[in-house]
Structure formats: C-alpha cells, structure tokens
Amino acid sequence: SLANNLWLGEIPWVLKSLTFPEQLLVALAYPRVYVFKLFPKRSHGVRDVSALQRGMRGNVTTYELSIEGISDMVKGSLMPRPPAILASLITVSFIGVGTLPKKWIHAIFRVRCPAVWRALLWLKENNPKYYGKLDISPDRLQSLPEDDVPSEISAVIRQSEDTGILDQESDGYVPIDENEGEKAF
Numbered sequence: 706s707l708a709n710n711l712w713l714g715e716i717p718w719v720l721k722s723l724t725f726p727e728q729l730l731v732a733l734a735y736p737r738v739y740v741f742k743l744f745p746k747r748s749h750g751v752r753d754v755s756a757l758q759r760g761m762r763g764n765v766t767t768y769e770l771s772i773e774g775i776s777d778m779v780k781g782s783l784m785p786r787p788p789a790i791l792a793s794l795i796t797v798s799f800i801g802v803g804t805l806p807k808k809w810i811h812a813i814f815r816v817r818c819p820a821v822w823r824a825l826l827w828l829k830e831n832n833p834k835y836y837g838k839l840d841i842s843p844d845r846l847q848s849l850p851e852d853d854v855p856s857e858i859s860a861v862i863r864q865s866e867d868t869g870i871l872d873q874e875s876d877g878y879v880p881i882d883e884n885e886g887e888k889a890f
Contacts, residue, residue, distance in 0.1 A: 719820075719827045726816050726858060729794055730785040730849070731824050733835055738793070743810075744800040783842040785821050788849060791857040799864045814858045818849040 729735070797814070799805045828836040849855070 717827060717831075719823050723820060723824055724813065724815055724817075726791055726795065726814055726855065727821050727824065729791060730788070730816065730821050731828060732786070735790075735794055738796070740796045740798065741813075742798045742800065743813075782839045783845060784825050784836075784839045785842070785845050785849065787845060788816070788855045788857050791855055792861050795858055795861060797858065797862040799862060800867070801864070802866045805862065805864060810854055810858075810862070814854045815852060816850050816855050817852045818846055819851070821849055822846055 723731070725739070795814075797810070822841070825836070825839075825841050829839065829841070
C-alpha cells in the first residue's frame with residue numbers, strides 16, 4: 706500500500722476493535738460470503754474439545770456474491786445493517802465431537818451494540834463521503850445484542866463429528882508443526 710500511495714495510516718481503535726460480524730454490520734458493501742470452518746487443536750495427538758476456547762483452529766473461505774442482489778438487500782440509508790444480513794454472509798462449520806458451547810465462539814462472532822454505535826459515529830464524522838448522509842437507527846441498534854453472538858449466526862452453525870475430514874483435507878500439503886505434533890494451519 707505504501708509503495709502505491711494507498712497507505713491511509715493506522716486503523717483507528719474504534720474500527721480495529723470490531724469483531725468480524727460487527728464489521729459487516731457497519732459495512733456499506735458485501736462483495737463476499739464467508740465460510741468459517743473451526744475445529745479444536747490437537748493436544749498430544751488428540752483433538753481436545755475442552756481446550757477449544759484457547760485452541761481453536763480453522764480457515765475461512767470466501768465466495769463472490771451477486772453485487773446487484775446484495776445491493777437490493779441493503780438499500781436505504783439506515784445503519785447499522787439489520788442483523789438478519791449476517792445469516793446471508795456468514796456460515797460456520799464446527800468439526801468435533803460433542804456440542805459446541807456458545808461461549809467458545811463468543812470471541813470470534815460476538816456483536817456489541819456499543820461498539821457498533823461508536824464505530825458508526827466515528828465513520829459518520831471521519832468519512833463523510835460515504836457515511837455522512839447515513840442515519841444511525843436507534844431501533845436497529847436496539848436489535849443488536851449488548852455483548853453476545855447474534856441468533857442469526859447461531860442459527861447457521863453446522864456441526865460434523867467426523868474429525869477424519871480434517872486429516873483427509875490436510876494430508877500431503879500442510880507441514881507438521883513440531884510444537885503440537887500435528888499439521889500446522
């Protein structure tokens with residue numbers, strides 16, 4: 706970016722601290738859909754679900770969206786976007802045995818109403834070209850959780866207990882991580 710004269714400087718904390726779903730709620734455009742595949746790390750060769758909070762691994766795959774279709778969904782000047790948009794943009798696949806407690810995905814997929822509100826105020830003030838004429842809707846802000854995973858995301862979480870999928874996908878092209886005794890991602 707610097708070499709192309711596109712460096713804008715340090716990202717302000719009010720934006721840097723947003724979770725991924727929060728970023729989507731304040732975004733003006735959605736060129737991609739995001740598929741998160743999450744699974745527990747191995748501990749001594751075994752996938753340890755009890756360590757999932759500090760030992761989750763995975764990848765994110767993006768797919769292009771129909772810009773016209775998405776623009777129809779988000780027409781208007783009210784912000785933040787309705788939480789229902791999250792179910793159209795995010796899919797989560799958990800691969801592991803046992804149920805996935807909501808607290809384990811909290812750090813990645815939580816939405817904090819105050820954080821979204823502060824980000825929109827900052828964008829409106831500091832980016833008037835794109836955000837200056839937008840209206841911050843108190844009703845939409847109230848529809849957001851104070852600090853929780855929105856039901857729209859919880860509803861799209863799918864689980865597979867077939868952990869053999871992980872080994873099949875990574876066999877042959879991912880180097881072994883010597884610290885964990887497993888393949889590094």
